[in-house]
Structures are given as structure tokens and as C-alpha cells.
Amino acid sequence: MTTTHVAQFSVPFTRHLESDGTAVGALPPFAGNPVDLVPLYRGMVLARIFDAKAVALQRTGRLGTFASSLGQEAVGVGAASAMAADDVLVPSFRDQAAQLWRGVTPVELLLYWGGDERGSDFAGPREDFPISVPVASHVPHAAGIALALKLRQQARGVLCIVGDGATSKGDFYEALNLAGVWRLPLVVLVNNNQWAISVPRSAQSAAATLAQKAIAAGIPGEQVDGNDVIAVRERVALALERARSGGGASLIEALTYRLADHTTADDARRYRDDAEVSTHWHGEPVARLRAYLVSRKAWSRDDEERALADAAAEIDRAAETYLATPPQPVWAMFDHLFAALPAALASQRAQAIAGGTGDA
Amino acid sequence: MPDATLVEAINFALARAMQDDQRVLILGEDVGKDGGVFRATDGLLARFGPARVLDTPLAEVAIAGVCVGLAAQGFRPVAEIQFMGFAYATIDQLLNHAARLRSRTRGRLTCPMVLRTPCGAGIHAPEHHSESGEACFTNIPGLRVVIPSSPQRGYGLLLAAIRDPDPVVFLEPTRLYRATREPIMDDGTALPLDRCFTLREGNDVTLVGWGGVTREMLSAAERLAAEGTEAEVIDVATLVPLDAETILASVAKTGRCVICHEAPLTGGFGAEIAAQLAGPGLLSMLAPVERVTGYDTIVPLSRLERHYLPSADRILAAVRRTLSHG
Known part of the structure; x- marks a missing residue:
């Protein structure tokens, strides 16, 4: 008998900023001048303030169930800032940081979470997908979009964001495998925030990393510090560049932590200790980048106050616009079902209109 | 051609x-x-x-x-x-x-x-x-x-x-x-996606179905014709959206309807057609609606599958039951 090793793999991990904001070695070119990082910082602050506002609106009965991205802002902002305008984002339901960066407006996001389909009719990134609620079911869509771009020979890429729980699902793997064998211009980014509602990462998979799930699909897999916006942006940018230039698909696992409940309908105290959450506030992405910017004299207390006030004002205005937006007419549920409403549905549409709001 | x-x-x-x-x-x-x-x-x-x-x-x-x-x-x-x-x-x-x-x-x-x-x-x-x-x-x-x-x-x-x-x-x-x-005409002509096809016209009973069972419906209709009963045979073909109009118009003429499909009975799409007949079609009906379908069982492996599939005989029996009503 002979036994040989026919394949060997490793999973790299990248970090540029330590949890206290200290830079480890030379930063990538886009981060050479700290001032250039200020937009990333503002993007994360905007997402955090948006989340706080959305939770407040939900708590006061003015928004539906909402999934905060508290603590994971660097994943969304880092990834979205690595995208070209004509790349396509296929997001999960916790990706408002990426969506806001891409030009989805706070009003649109609030409309969606407030129960209005018009919130997914983005005026900005028209080809971006709406968020996917069924976990991992959108990864095949991202592969399909990537196939479309490849067939048209366009130098564009697709970024799909999923959570750690998604990596346990078949559709995640089916799409990754297909993207590997067809060398599709796709980057799948796992926001590993350690919790899938109440199930911790350790109970989700026996794999040492989620990034290594790429190995079975024959594509590069790597980890990145998901609380380090510089590292996320750098690694996603490299993967997207590889995708656009014909190098195929990639999987990136961003290690971060869900500082909030799963959604406003969840109470995380039922299944995890406050002490655990407290420890993860150390090293969270906003404070981390702020510490770096302050240490490089690129950010001041005044800058901070102004940035917070500007973001709060923008989100407050958006909330007012959302709250002042009347609901769609009742027939909207029929008028977007098919390109043209089949005659068979005409009487139901008429009934819905006659029935008014259904209060009777 | x-x-x-x-x-x-x-x-x-x-x-x-x-x-x-x-x-x-x-x-x-x-x-x-x-x-x-x-x-x-x-x-x-x-x-x-x-x-x-x-x-x-x-x-x-x-x-x-x-x-x-x-x-x-x-x-x-x-x-x-x-x-x-x-x-x-x-x-x-x-x-x-x-x-x-x-x-x-x-x-x-x-x-x-x-x-x-x-x-x-x-x-x-x-x-x-x-x-x-x-x-x-x-x-x-x-x-x-x-x-x-x-x-x-x-x-x-x-x-x-x-x-x-x-x-x-x-x-x-x-x-x-x-x-x-x-x-067949391979000339690029498409058919409408919201219309039933009337495969055979008749005034005595309406047979409504789709897919494979249309063969047995037509065969039953031929045997009925030999007995002097003219069945109208409708191939629904486009289940959604359903062309209920064509079915209701036929039943307005015949007053009797046998719905046929291979799928199981309960919750089968035939139930939707039966509901149409019990609603807007009710006043046309001279006899209860009959359904001839696969059974509410797992579709059997090959040795029993012919007993599962709706046969022309089962369709004929259902037609006779509808005709037995005044």
C-alpha cells in the first residue's frame, strides 16, 4: 500500500488594524493617506445611526421587524467600497451598510422594513438585488448574474453577502460549486457574526473555518478580520479584480460579531451572556478605525461631533420622509404580479378595490 | 410540414x-x-x-x-x-x-x-x-x-x-x-397562455383535464359517441392563469362535468375547477361534478401504475353517473 498527499490547502487570514486601531505593518495603497479613509468611517457611522433609528422606529411601532448590523458595519462598508459602480450586489437581510454605500437610500430601506415593496425599487443601483430573506437562497442568483456578465464578456463582478448560518445550506454550496466549475466572476462574502439567531458558530459547523468551504468548490477561500474595514476592503477588492479579469470566484469569511439581537423580534439574552457581548465591544469596527484616524491626526473631536450630527440629520430626514409616505393603493399587489394582469385575476383585483382596507 | x-x-x-x-x-x-x-x-x-x-x-x-x-x-x-x-x-x-x-x-x-x-x-x-x-x-x-x-x-x-x-x-x-x-407547423407561431383548447365538441357532457389523461378523455368520448352521447373535451393546458370562461361556457351547454387528472384527488387542481363549477357555474349544473383522478396515494411503481392512472373506463363510469341525474 502507498499513501500520498494528493492535495494540500491553507486558509490565509488578513488584518491591518489591531483591535485598538494600531496598524500592523504597511497599509494597502488606498489607505496610505489616512484622510482617504474618512469616507469609510462616515459610511460606518451612517449605517450605525441608521440601525439605531430603525430599531427606535420599530420599538415605537412605526417600523416592522428589523435586523440591525451593529458591530458589522466594516463588513458592509469595506465590501461595498471595493465594488465598482457597475458591479452587482446580491445582499442578505443584514447588509444595509453595503446597500447605503451603493446608493440605496435610507428612505428606501425604511420603506422596505416598514412594509412597502417600493423600498426594493432602488432608484440608485438598478441591477442590485433586493435583500434575500430565505437564508442562502440568493447565492444561486448571484451565480446567475455572474454567468450573465461572463456570457456578455463584461469586465464586471458580483458580490453576494451571506451570514455564517448560510454556509450550512445546500444552495450556498450548489452555487459555490457551480461558480467554481464555470469560473464565474463572483465573490461570496460571509459575514460571520458568530450567531445564527441562537445557534453559535461552534454549533453551525465542525469545520475549523467557514472559508475552507471554498476548497471543495475549487475556489480560493480566505478569512479576513471583519471588524477591520481596511482589510475587508482590500481582500474583497482583490477578489473582485480577480473575478472581473477572468480569474473566477472566491469565498471570503469576515470574522465579526453580532452586537445586537438577531432582529428586533429576538431577545439574545435567552441564549448568550451579556458578558460575552461586552467583550466584543472591544475591537468593534467604528471605534477601531476612529482610533487609527485619531492616532494619525486625521480625525478630531469636532470632526466626530459634526459627523454624528450630519449622519443623524440625514437619517432623521429620511425617517420623516418614510413616515410621510402614504401606502400604495390596494391594487398595487395585482399590478406588479405579471407584466400584464391575466384576465383571470381581474375580478379579484376589483374585489380588492371594492373591499378597501379590509377594516370592514 | x-x-x-x-x-x-x-x-x-x-x-x-x-x-x-x-x-x-x-x-x-x-x-x-x-x-x-x-x-x-x-x-x-x-x-x-x-x-x-x-x-x-x-x-x-x-x-x-x-x-x-x-x-x-x-x-x-x-x-x-x-x-x-x-x-x-x-x-x-x-x-x-x-x-x-x-x-x-x-x-x-x-x-x-x-x-x-x-x-x-x-x-x-x-x-x-x-x-x-x-x-x-x-x-x-x-x-x-x-x-x-x-x-x-x-x-x-x-x-x-x-x-x-x-x-x-x-x-x-x-x-x-x-x-x-x-x-406540425414549425413556423414560430405561439399559442395563447391563457386559453383552454376544446379538443372535441359535444352537447351532453363536458370532460375537462390536461396532460397525459387527455388521451383517455378522447378515447372515452369516442366510445360515448358510439352510444350516441356527445362529450365536449377540454384540454385546460394553461392551468395558471385558468381559463374558467371556456369551461363554464361548455358546462352552461352540457350541464354535466367530469374533471380528469393524474395527480391525487385531494387538493388537486381539479378541485379549483370544481369550485368554479360550484360557484359561478352552479346554476348550469344538472348533476354533481365528478372527478376522475389519481388516488390519494403515492404513485405506485410500474407494476401497479395502470391501476393508479385514470382510465377511459373510469371516465366512462363517471360520465354515466352524471348522466343518471335527471
Whole structure:
């Protein structure tokens, strides 16, 4: 008998900023001048303030169930800032940081979470997908979009964001495998925030990393510090560049932590200790980048106050616009079902209109 | 005018659609060199090349999901799932995404895709190859469900499905694939996706059904004619949207209706037609509605499948019961 090793793999991990904001070695070119990082910082602050506002609106009965991205802002902002305008984002339901960066407006996001389909009719990134609620079911869509771009020979890429729980699902793997064998211009980014509602990462998979799930699909897999916006942006940018230039698909696992409940309908105290959450506030992405910017004299207390006030004002205005937006007419549920409403549905549409709001 | 079987007509329609519209792509398992397990895509790879006829990995969910992405990007994907028993995995994609993409984005993104799959029993196939699961799809808003019963209708309806701007599930009865051969017009003419086909006119009783069982309906109608009873035979063909008008108009004339389908009785799509007859059609009815269907059992393996399938005899017996009412 002979036994040989026919394949060997490793999973790299990248970090540029330590949890206290200290830079480890030379930063990538886009981060050479700290001032250039200020937009990333503002993007994360905007997402955090948006989340706080959305939770407040939900708590006061003015928004539906909402999934905060508290603590994971660097994943969304880092990834979205690595995208070209004509790349396509296929997001999960916790990706408002990426969506806001891409030009989805706070009003649109609030409309969606407030129960209005018009919130997914983005005026900005028209080809971006709406968020996917069924976990991992959108990864095949991202592969399909990537196939479309490849067939048209366009130098564009697709970024799909999923959570750690998604990596346990078949559709995640089916799409990754297909993207590997067809060398599709796709980057799948796992926001590993350690919790899938109440199930911790350790109970989700026996794999040492989620990034290594790429190995079975024959594509590069790597980890990145998901609380380090510089590292996320750098690694996603490299993967997207590889995708656009014909190098195929990639999987990136961003290690971060869900500082909030799963959604406003969840109470995380039922299944995890406050002490655990407290420890993860150390090293969270906003404070981390702020510490770096302050240490490089690129950010001041005044800058901070102004940035917070500007973001709060923008989100407050958006909330007012959302709250002042009347609901769609009742027939909207029929008028977007098919390109043209089949005659068979005409009487139901008429009934819905006659029935008014259904209060009777 | 070439003679063609249903599966050849499907092949002609696919080729015609691909020739007419560069956006049309074929994807599925073994659809390339192999031409599909039933040969529906035979020759398309050679003719249109590997960028338009794609053999996929063995992954039904990915096939359906990739179609959603392709369609949203402006392609017209036509996916093949090898057997209906394997198509159920795609329901997540069809229900949660394909059928609602237009609605949930208020028209920003749309999903003009076709998911073809063979269906039905009667060819002594292995387990999971003989299902009639149309009712699993007909309760999905935003999705059209089509099932042809002849070569020409297969051709025209598939062309219409591919050209339609919304998602369509296209079910192909395996036992009709090669059952008959008829001259078909391969001229690119599509058929409407919201109209029943009246296969035979008659004033005494209405037989309503679709897919494979239309054969037994026609055979029953011939035997009835020999006895002096004229049955009207309606092939529903486009289950969603349902052309209830044609059915109700027929029953207004005959007053009696036998609904036939291979799928199980309870919750089968025939129940929706029966509900139409019990509602707007009630005052036309001279006899209770009869349903002749597969049983509420697992479709049996090949040795028993002929006992499961609605037969012309069972249809005749049901017709006689309806005729026995005043």
C-alpha cells in the first residue's frame, strides 16, 4: 500500500488594524493617506445611526421587524467600497451598510422594513438585488448574474453577502460549486457574526473555518478580520479584480460579531451572556478605525461631533420622509404580479378595490 | 410540414426560440452532448454552441436559482429538470424568488424564465420519475403553469412560455412524448397562455383535464359517441392563469362535468375547477361534478401504475353517473 498527499490547502487570514486601531505593518495603497479613509468611517457611522433609528422606529411601532448590523458595519462598508459602480450586489437581510454605500437610500430601506415593496425599487443601483430573506437562497442568483456578465464578456463582478448560518445550506454550496466549475466572476462574502439567531458558530459547523468551504468548490477561500474595514476592503477588492479579469470566484469569511439581537423580534439574552457581548465591544469596527484616524491626526473631536450630527440629520430626514409616505393603493399587489394582469385575476383585483382596507 | 412527436416538437420550439432570440439559453443536467435524458435538447449544443446550451453540475436548486439571476439580467433561460420528482427542490427558488421578483421590486427586476420538466406516470419509470405535481406549482402566485397534450400544442405553448415576460413552469407528460406523431407547423407561431383548447365538441357532457389523461378523455368520448352521447373535451393546458370562461361556457351547454387528472384527488387542481363549477357555474349544473383522478396515494411503481392512472373506463363510469341525474 502507498499513501500520498494528493492535495494540500491553507486558509490565509488578513488584518491591518489591531483591535485598538494600531496598524500592523504597511497599509494597502488606498489607505496610505489616512484622510482617504474618512469616507469609510462616515459610511460606518451612517449605517450605525441608521440601525439605531430603525430599531427606535420599530420599538415605537412605526417600523416592522428589523435586523440591525451593529458591530458589522466594516463588513458592509469595506465590501461595498471595493465594488465598482457597475458591479452587482446580491445582499442578505443584514447588509444595509453595503446597500447605503451603493446608493440605496435610507428612505428606501425604511420603506422596505416598514412594509412597502417600493423600498426594493432602488432608484440608485438598478441591477442590485433586493435583500434575500430565505437564508442562502440568493447565492444561486448571484451565480446567475455572474454567468450573465461572463456570457456578455463584461469586465464586471458580483458580490453576494451571506451570514455564517448560510454556509450550512445546500444552495450556498450548489452555487459555490457551480461558480467554481464555470469560473464565474463572483465573490461570496460571509459575514460571520458568530450567531445564527441562537445557534453559535461552534454549533453551525465542525469545520475549523467557514472559508475552507471554498476548497471543495475549487475556489480560493480566505478569512479576513471583519471588524477591520481596511482589510475587508482590500481582500474583497482583490477578489473582485480577480473575478472581473477572468480569474473566477472566491469565498471570503469576515470574522465579526453580532452586537445586537438577531432582529428586533429576538431577545439574545435567552441564549448568550451579556458578558460575552461586552467583550466584543472591544475591537468593534467604528471605534477601531476612529482610533487609527485619531492616532494619525486625521480625525478630531469636532470632526466626530459634526459627523454624528450630519449622519443623524440625514437619517432623521429620511425617517420623516418614510413616515410621510402614504401606502400604495390596494391594487398595487395585482399590478406588479405579471407584466400584464391575466384576465383571470381581474375580478379579484376589483374585489380588492371594492373591499378597501379590509377594516370592514 | 414535418411529422413530429411531442418531444420532437419541444425540440423544434427550443431551436426556433434560440434562433429567433439570442437571449434564449438552455441549461440543465445532460442537456448538452447527451441532448437531455428524453432528447428534448438533441442537437442544440452542436447548433448553438456551449455558450447557449449549458450542461450544469447536478444541482437542481442552483439550476433554478441561476435562471433567476440570468433572467434578471435580461437573458431568457430555459432550464430542464430531468424528472418532476427532482423538480420539487426548485420550489424554494420558484416560490420565494422567481414568481415574486417582479412584484417585490415593483417591476425593477423581472424573471422571464421557463422551467421545463417531464411529468406523469405510464412509462414504467423508476421511483420518483412518475409524479404529477402540478398542484404544487399552481398555488404559487406570479407563476404560470402550462402542460401541453399534443405535439403542436407543445410547440406553440413552449414558444409562448419562452417569450412570456414572466416565469413559467412547463410540464411535459412523459407518456405523450412519443405516443403520437402528427404534422406540425414549425413556423414560430405561439399559442395563447391563457386559453383552454376544446379538443372535441359535444352537447351532453363536458370532460375537462390536461396532460397525459387527455388521451383517455378522447378515447372515452369516442366510445360515448358510439352510444350516441356527445362529450365536449377540454384540454385546460394553461392551468395558471385558468381559463374558467371556456369551461363554464361548455358546462352552461352540457350541464354535466367530469374533471380528469393524474395527480391525487385531494387538493388537486381539479378541485379549483370544481369550485368554479360550484360557484359561478352552479346554476348550469344538472348533476354533481365528478372527478376522475389519481388516488390519494403515492404513485405506485410500474407494476401497479395502470391501476393508479385514470382510465377511459373510469371516465366512462363517471360520465354515466352524471348522466343518471335527471
